[in-house]
Amino acid sequence: MVAGELHPDVTAGEVMERAPLTLKLGERATLLTALDLFQQYPIQSLPVVDEQGNLQGMLSLSHVFQQIDPRSLYQHLEQLQQLVTEQQRHHQLEQLVRKRTTQLHQANRALKTLSECNQVLVRATAESELLHDICQVILETGGYRLAWIGFATPETGAGAFAGEMEDLGDYFSINDATGEEADAIAIALRTGKPCVIRYDTPSTYGYGAVLSLPLKDYYASNAPAAPCFGTLNIYATPLDVFDSAEVQLLSKLAADLAYGIKALRTRTERETAQQELDRFFELSLDWLFVSDFNGYFQRINPAVSKTLGYRTEQLLEVPWLEFVHKSDRANTQAELQKLCQGQATVYFENRFCAADGSYRWMAWTAVPVMAQRAIYGVARDVTERKWAQDALLKSQQKLTLHVQQTPLAVIEWNLQGEVTEWNPAAEEIFGYSKAEVLGRCAVNFLVPKELRPTLRHLLSCLLSGKTIEEAIALEHFELEVADSTKIKVAHENLTKDGRLIICEWYNTPLVDRKGQIIGVASLALDITERKQAEQALQLANEALELRVVERTAELMQTLEQLQAEIHERQRLEVELRTSLSKEKELNELKSRFVSMVSHDFRTPLTTIQSSAELLEHYGPQWSEEKKRIHLHRMQTSVHRMTQLLEDILTIGRAEAGKLEFQPKPLDLRQFAVQLVEEMQLLSSAHTLVFRSSGQYDRAIADEKLLHHIFSNLLSNAIKYSVVGSLIEFELICPDSPQGEVVFCVRDRGIGIPPEDIPMLFTAFHRCSNANHIAGTGLGLTIVKKCVDLHGGAISLESQLGIGTVFTVTLPLEQREPLD
Structure with a gap:
């Protein structure tokens, strides 16, 4: 019946949410089972089925109580109690086995972790590598979630970590720990013992427990009191981890880790110290060496090779006594025997021969190590010091010899003015023996009474280092003060026999190594005879x-x-x-x-003679035109000879200072025009052009000299220009009579070579490019003389093959004739 409908083909199990409660016939303790079901479930009746599941009837709780026998029930309860007890014992055994298995697993895990970490400790060469590998082994071999190592202070070291914590970052510093882990770390550091803290609930990262193991020197003699320098922190997920056995094994791991850290740091410190020692060994300027008892170097620093000039191999392959100076070998051998007997060498000096044949003085100290049969030594090159000592000794000997043999009196006195040194020359000069004056104040018996106050003042100034004023020089003194340490003084002195002598004293303060004045050194020279002389x-x-x-x-x-x-x-x-x-x-x-x-003169005379002879013989037959040509030639030659004679006479008068200068008022423009017309008549083969500018064209000048100047310039322009070329003559007048007038003669001729210009106005000088043109070399000389008489100036500009420009500048007024 389901929901009021009858379904004979459907079982109860197909329509119910769970299988129906039934009681099968033939089950053991059927009534007890039924009673148990009635107690567990709120039901009124219980179906009874056979082995095939067919319903046989219904059983109620009252019927069950009617069918139960009390005695059988009691027996059944006892059996049931025994069964329950056996099940409990069996369960306890299972729990014990499970717990023991877990402990064995944890112990095995810790032991395996310890073994792997010990291998890491054996292989480790660096602390950072060790810490990282230990944390990694704890995670991979031990199966823990997180492991990190932190140190108490940054100076103690840098930590390491490995595990599951995404935002861990630098979170392996003890000072950064928080929460329960901070408590565990603090307890471990404070007590020096392992500390386990289990979380009530899993942490943010799923950790159930944390174990902090202190890192300290577990193998020290006072291990319990040894300070902790860090912690090893291990995290696990289960809450029941880190039992005593596991903690004990992990503590052994922490102890081994602390020992490994200490060992690595000790080895690093030892290596650093050895490196520093080797560095000092290599850089030392002194010898550092290790020798065996047989006299062979086992190790030497570079200073040995550098000092002696031998290679290191050469110094190691033979006994070092071979390098000792022959004169010092016996003493050195004896010192070596003492070292072999265990006696240390505090200070010993000997000479070593260098490769270049020289020798070096070495002062050395050595200590034997009998267990190693080795000698450790250090030596310093004292050659320069020995040489300085020898030089000082020789200097002292020379000084003593000079003091004893010098003709100067050498006297020293202390701060009280008492004599402490008196050489033979002092005995000879003053007559006192050394025994008579030692300890006495020299001023009291060597100086006249009237000079003693001044001498005492000088002595006190020297001894105190005060400045000495030259004002203290008296009538009987000759004083020279170089500075506060050098004084030269000349004065009268008394001898033992009462004679007055004049001595020249050189005084210098004596100072000790600290610069303190301890006395005065004086040199005295008897200059009595010199003064008389x-x-x-x-x-x-x-x-x-x-x-x-x-x-x-x-x-x-x-x-x-x-x-x-x-x-x-x-x-x-x-x-x-x-x-x-x-x-x-x-x-x-x-x-x-x-x-x-x-x-x-020969050329024009020849021309005149030839033309005259031709006219004489052929005149009647010639035409008038041909006769006129020969007559013109004769006239030209005569003019040429006349001009030549005029030039010679003019230069002669100029050289003799007799060239007349007669300035008069002159119209310069009219003069220039007439000159151009005259020159044009003499040379029809060239075109002469005259130009003028300015207002004031009248001047005071010598017309005859001006004619010499410009006729020569224009004649030269015509002579040295190409036929048919243009010749310009320009006059530039000022606007007032106070100015100067300028003449320019410009041609387009052959030009003047630059090297000829300096000699151009010298008499008889011809330009190098004008030898083929007739001329006397007097024209420009005459021009220069005439210009100078006017007080003017002449200049020129010329280019070869282009032409020349002569410029003459003359004053308009002549104050007086120029010589």
């Missing part, structure tokens, strides 16, 4: 000076006469040279004049 010399000098004055007056008179004679001779010599120079110039002028006359 100086006085005699002074008298002789005075007489000589008088004689010199008289003789000087005589010499001055003679000198004046000689100077007058010399001046007269110099004057005559100058006149003679001038005459010779003029005569030489005259000879040169004569030679040039003869040469010029022979050339320049």
Whole structure:
């Protein structure tokens, strides 16, 4: 029946949410089972089915109570109690086995972790590598979730970690720990014992327990009191981990880890110390060596090779006694025997021969180590010091010899002015023996009474280092003060026999190594005879000076006469040279004049002669035109000869200073126009052009000299220009009479070479490119003389093959004739 409908083909199990409660016939303790079902479920009746599941009837709770026998029920309850007890014992055994298995697993895990970590400790060469590998082994071999190592202070070391914590970062510092783990770390550091803390609920990262193991020197003699320098922290997920056995094994791991850290740090420190020792060994300027008892070097630093000049191999392969100086080998061998017997060498000096044949003094200290049969030593090169000592000893010996043999009195006195040194020269000069003056104040018996206060002041200034004023120099003193440490003084002194002598004293303070003044050293020289000689010399000098004055007056008179004679001779010599120079110039002028006359006069004379002969013989037959040509040639030659003679006469008057200068008012423009017309008539083959500018064209000038100037310039322009070329003559006048007038003559001729320009105005000079053109070399010389007489100036600009421009500048007014 389901929901009020009858379904005979459907079982109850197909329509119910769970299988129906039934009681099968034949089950053991059927009634007890039924009673148990009634107690568990709120039902009124219980179906009874056979083994095939067919319903046989219904059983109610009252019927069950009616069918139960109390005695059988009691027996059944006892059996049931025994069964329950056996099941409980069986369950307890299972729990014990399970617990023991877990403990064995944990112990095995810890033991395996310990074994793997010990292998890491054996292999580790660096602390950071060790810490990282230990944490990794704890995770991989032990199966823990997280392991990290932290140190109490940053100076103690840098930690490491491995495990599941994404945001761990630098979270392996003890100071950064929080929560329960901070409590575990604090307890472990404080007590020096392992500390396990289990979380009430899993942490954020799923950890159930944390174990903090202190890191300290477990193998030290006072291990319980040894300070902790860090912790090993292990995290696990289960809450029941870290039992006593596992903690004990992991504590052993922490102890081994602490020992490994200490061992690595000790080894690192030892290696660092050895490196520093090796570095000092290599860098030391002193010898550092290890020798065996047989006298062989086992190890040497570079200073040994550098000092002796041998290679290290050479020094190691033979006994080092072979390098010792022959004179020192016996003593060195004896010192080596003492070392082999266990006696240390505090200080010993000997000489070692270097590769270059020299020797070096070495001062060394050595200590034997009998267990190693080795000698450890250090040696310093003291050659320079030995040389300095020898030099100092020789210097002291020389100084002593000089003090004993010097003619100067050597006297030393202390701060109280008492004599402490008195050499033989002092005995000879003053007459006192050394025994008589030692310990006495020298001022009291060597100096006259009137000088003693001043001498005491000098002595006190020297001993105190005060400045000495030169104002203390008295009548009987000659004082020179170089500085506060050097004083030269000359004064009278008393001898033992009462004689007065004059001594020159050189005084210098004596100082110790600290610079403190401890006395005065004085050198005294008897200058009595020198002073007497100086006085005699002074008298002789005075007489000589008088004689010199008289003789000087005589010499001055003679000198004046000689100077007058010399001046007269110099004057005559100058006149003679001038005459010779003029005569030489005259000879040169004569030679040039003869040469010029022979050339320049012969040509026109020849032309005149030939034309005259032709006219004489052929005149009647020739036409008038041909006759006129020959007559014109004769006239040109005559004009040429006349011009040549005029130039010669003009240059002669100029050289003799007789060239007349007669300035008069002159119309410059009219003068220039007439000159151009005149020159144009003489040369029809060239075109002459005149230009003028300015307002004031009148001047005071010598017309004849101006004619010489510009006729020569225009004649040269025509002579040295190409036929048919243009020649320009320009006059530039000022606007007032105070100015200067400028003439320019410009041609387009052959030009003047630059090297000829400096000699251009010299008489008879011809340009190097004008030898093929007739000329005397006098024209420009005359031009220059005439321009100078006017007080003017002439200049030129010229380019070869292009032309030349001569510029003449003259003053408009002449104040007075110029010489």
